Amino acid sequence: MKESGVADYLIVGAGSAGCALAYRLGEAGADVLLAEWGGGDGSPLIRMPAALSYPMNMPRYDWGFRAEAEETLGGRRLACPRGKVLGGSSSINGMVYVRGNPRDFDYWEESGADGWGWRGVEPYYLRMENAAHGDDALRGQKGPLYVSRGLCENPLYGAFIRAGGEAGFGFTEDYNGAEQEGFCRLEQTVRGGVRWSAALAYLRPALRMPNVRLVRALARRILFEGDRAIGMEARIGGSVRKLRARREVILCASSINSPALLLRSGIGPADELRKLGIATVADRPGVGGNLQDHLEIYVQQECRKRITLNGKMNLFSKALIGAKWLFLKSGEGATNHFEAGAFLRSPNAEYPDMQYHFLPAAVRYDGSAPAGIEGFQAHVGPMRSPSRGRVSLVSADCEAPPRIRFNYMSAADDRRDFRHCVRLTRDIFSRPAFSEFAGKEIAPGADCKSDSDLDEFISKEAESAYHPCGTCRMGSSGDGDAVVDSDCRVIGARGLRVADSSVFPRITNGNLNAPSIMVGEKAADHILGKVLG
Numbered sequence: 001m002k003e004s005g006v007a008d009y010l011i012v013g014a015g016s017a018g019c020a021l022a023y024r025l026g027e028a029g030a031d032v033l034l035a036e037w038g039g040g041d042g043s044p045l046i047r048m049p050a051a052l053s054y055p056m057n058m059p060r061y062d063w064g065f066r067a068e069a070e071e072t073l074g075g076r077r078l079a080c081p082r083g084k085v086l087g088g089s090s091s092i093n094g095m096v097y098v099r100g101n102p103r104d105f106d107y108w109e110e111s112g113a114d115g116w117g118w119r120g121v122e123p124y125y126l127r128m129e130n131a132a133h134g135d136d137a138l139r140g141q142k143g144p145l146y147v148s149r150g151l152c153e154n155p156l157y158g159a160f161i162r163a164g165g166e167a168g169f170g171f172t173e174d175y176n177g178a179e180q181e182g183f184c185r186l187e188q189t190v191r192g193g194v195r196w197s198a199a200l201a202y203l204r205p206a207l208r209m210p211n212v213r214l215v216r217a218l219a220r221r222i223l224f225e226g227d228r229a230i231g232m233e234a235r236i237g238g239s240v241r242k243l244r245a246r247r248e249v250i251l252c253a254s255s256i257n258s259p260a261l262l263l264r265s266g267i268g269p270a271d272e273l274r275k276l277g278i279a280t281v282a283d284r285p286g287v288g289g290n291l292q293d294h295l296e297i298y299v300q301q302e303c304r305k306r307i308t309l310n311g312k313m314n315l316f317s318k319a320l321i322g323a324k325w326l327f328l329k330s331g332e333g334a335t336n337h338f339e340a341g342a343f344l345r346s347p348n349a350e351y352p353d354m355q356y357h358f359l360p361a362a363v364r365y366d367g368s369a370p371a372g373i374e375g376f377q378a379h380v381g382p383m384r385s386p387s388r389g390r391v392s393l394v395s396a397d398c399e400a401p402p403r404i405r406f407n408y409m410s411a412a413d414d415r416r417d418f419r420h421c422v423r424l425t426r427d428i429f430s431r432p433a434f435s436e437f438a439g440k441e442i443a444p445g446a447d448c449k450s451d452s453d454l455d456e457f458i459s460k461e462a463e464s465a466y467h468p469c470g471t472c473r474m475g476s477s478g479d480g481d482a483v484v485d486s487d488c489r490v491i492g493a494r495g496l497r498v499a500d501s502s503v504f505p506r507i508t509n510g511n512l513n514a515p516s517i518m519v520g521e522k523a524a525d526h527i528l529g530k531v532l533g
Contacts, residue, residue, distance in 0.1 A: 277396050354380060
């Protein structure tokens with residue numbers, strides 16, 4: 001009879017990486033205990049792809065983090081949603097599937113993450129994917145993570161892709177395959193009209209194994225004997241208990257919660273910990289630093305034809321869409337509606353550094369829309385801003401939310417890059433492909449033309465794409481700012497690893513769910529001693 005609170009491996013967080021890690025360790029026969037505070041993921045608001053704006057704005061499914069006020073964004077405090085639910089952020093995200101550019105991972109390796117170059121990570125993408133499209137030699141066909149494409153039935157998708165060609169850009173058949181650069185049809189983690197989260201792909205099969213168990217627990221701090229992690233203190237129900245790990249504790253708690261948990265446990269900048277009265281286990285100045293995100297702007301255009309989703313946001317239309325999805329798993333409820341996009345290079349960029357998501361609606365992430373207007377929009381932004389922020393502690397309270405400061409737009413070229421994105425989008429929307437559709441510009445608006453006008457608009461309207469990462473950076477053990485080594489082991493501690501988007505040395509091109517899952521897949525093999533590639 002196994003002890004309920006003891007396992008060989010204690011994984012903290014059932015998110016994108018944690019679910020993959022639990023499945024692969026369990027598959028290898030390891031005794032795994034997976035701790036997750038969030039609840040079930042069975043709600044139609046999670047499972048229906050088109051309902052994506054709801055769970056990321058609900059305290060039941062989201063940690064509700066907000067960043068500190070950003071002076072460069074007019075003092076606004078941007079939301080930083082993180083999934084508080086089985087599947088983590090894969091259960092509340094926009095479901096766009098992007099591996100990242102191979103050059104992203106070569107940079108990782110060049111910066112000290114040995115074995116995490118493209119040659120080292122590609123086998124894990126092949127292992128995890130079950131892709132319905134693309135070159136069979138370049139895409140996984142048998143993995144647990146189903147990847148599909150929308151039908152692109154709305155004519156605005158085709159107009160966007162044709163306009164890209166008219167603006168002088170190419171088309172890529174598979175941006176996750178041979179070539180990322182170009183206009184494209186976007187892939188989504190949707191299977192049979194249902195959001196295919198890490199919980200469905202990995203956690204459900206893992207929990208059918210007798211050696212993998214799930215406990216609903218709120219992590220408070222890691223427990224140590226000397227410098228060796230032996231478990232964690234957690235709130236379970238109304239009491240505080242200890243969960244034990246015979247071999248290792250593995251943090252997969254997100255780029256916000258993983259560094260916060262390390263800091264609360266005595267791993268981080270010694271001076272900062274001392275001021276909070278936290279005993280130092282390992283002096284690692286990089287914990288919480290290197291925080292990165294993708295910031296984006298919405299360029300919105302009125303549509304002169306009644307073909308957009310704005311005309312279907314009334315209660316009657318929503319009811320019909322919901323009913324069709326509920327009974328048939330089809331129709332407009334069965335897609336995330338981000339079905340076309342692009343990865344483009346700005347002048348002098350070595351490889352794509354701008355991303356587009358196109359949407360046949362004028363609407364914000366919170367579901368709000370311009371009243372009485374049919375419209376469409378492009379989400380666009382630079383992907384490799386050098387701006388960096390930090391996650392830090394407000395107090396030693398084990399359950400107090402951390403302080404999050406992104407320092408958006410703090411790099412010298414950020415505003416220039418955003419202005420280029422806006423002007424390029426206007427050029428694309430002005431092309432002949434949109435001539436039968438495009439009405440007036442809704443945002444920024446025709447009067448917003450000068451650099452100063454655009455800078456003001458960007459400050460007031462730029463939003464996070466919800467891709468925080470990098471706060472437990474991977475690097476060589478001799479790098480004073482690195483937090484984990486190339487095996488995801490926390491430098492300066494034993495029996496402790498981090499395996500989630502916080503280990504990214506630099507943010508990848510595009511949405512982060514796919515590379516986060518890849519980290520969980522690859523970290524499992526590092527733990528098991530059977531790394532592919």
